[in-house]
Amino acid sequence: MYRLPLIIVCALLSACAPMSLPTPAPSLVGGSEAQVRANQAARQFVEVVETVEPLAERECRKRTSGLNCDFQIVVDDRADLAPNAFQTVDRYGRPILAFNIGMINSVRNADELAFVMGHEAAHHILDHxxxxxxxxxxxxxxxxxxxxxxxxxxxxxxxxxxxxxxxxxxxxxxxxxxxxxxxxxxxxxxxxxxxxxxxxxxxxxxxxxxxxxxxxxxxxxxxxxxxxxxxxxxxx
Incomplete structure (x- = not known):
């Protein structure tokens, strides 16, 4: 299973409120509109991870034999990088799905983020x-x-x-x-x-x-x- 505590994503993407709370209005957060958008992006990212990662793991276990299907989701917090997402493995063979802030903030909806996440997970499942x-x-x-x-x-x-x-x-x-x-x-x-x-x-x-x-x-x-x-x- 992935290990991506909500507090980490919130810290990376800017003052993120708990997922159980509705998106605060700009006048209530004491910040800019850009900060509100970052809050929304953080919530969306966590929600997609929580939905897609378990499904990707099941597909991996169903389609492969002996392949490590314990996906870990990581976020690159460098704000100056162009949007990017990629798949790799650590030195133990555990699959890593990496996203940077640019990618998380650039997608227009959860469907786009879920497709990108599924695409990168597929690279691992297919042993590319x-x-x-x-x-x-x-x-x-x-x-x-x-x-x-x-x-x-x-x-x-x-x-x-x-x-x-x-x-x-x-x-x-x-x-x-x-x-x-x-x-x-x-x-x-x-x-x-x-x-x-x-x-x-x-x-x-x-x-x-x-x-x-x-x-x-x-x-x-x-x-x-x-x-x-x-x-x-x-x-x-």
Missing amino acids: LAKTRESATIGAVVFAGIAAISGAEAEAVRNAEQLGAAVGARTYSKEFELEADQLGTIIAYRAGYDPVNGAKFFARIPDPGNRFLGSHPPNAARMQIVRDTAAALAGQ
Whole structure:
């Protein structure tokens, strides 16, 4: 289970009132409108975590065997960073879902936050980190081998190895993102949120297009897989 005490989120996002209380009016909080919005963002974040994390854990245990499904949610409190969320694991293999203040404050509704959380959890459930490392290793070996066979010097071989690792790591990155969008849609939907509405944040981020070895697929492709998956779920 996650360990994200409400008091920590409140401290990070600014004077947050207890979740059981209604959102105070600006005249009652003695602060700015921005502070009130931060309070609302904090409540929304905690509510989504409490709803989505248990569902993501159940999906993880149902779909995997031997994978650590004990998600931990963490918040990066540096206010000067661009909105971001990512998935990683700690040194013990425990999955970490990380969000920064920019991301928490930039989403327009709980559906968007739930979809992002489901997407990042899906990366872990689908073991994308391990698969990316494997692809990077293969790419490094292949490129270095080609350089060595061609008679390149040691430094050139090392450069080829680094390039191969970068190319290998990106080989399946678009596919992985679409897979995470699909499973993230399922997680958000089953947690009671609207993933199609949640995926509308794609319209507010730069479209990577269909660049060679780009890390993310076109936004239109991502929206399509969300719509198709949500429609299939609704028809069950």
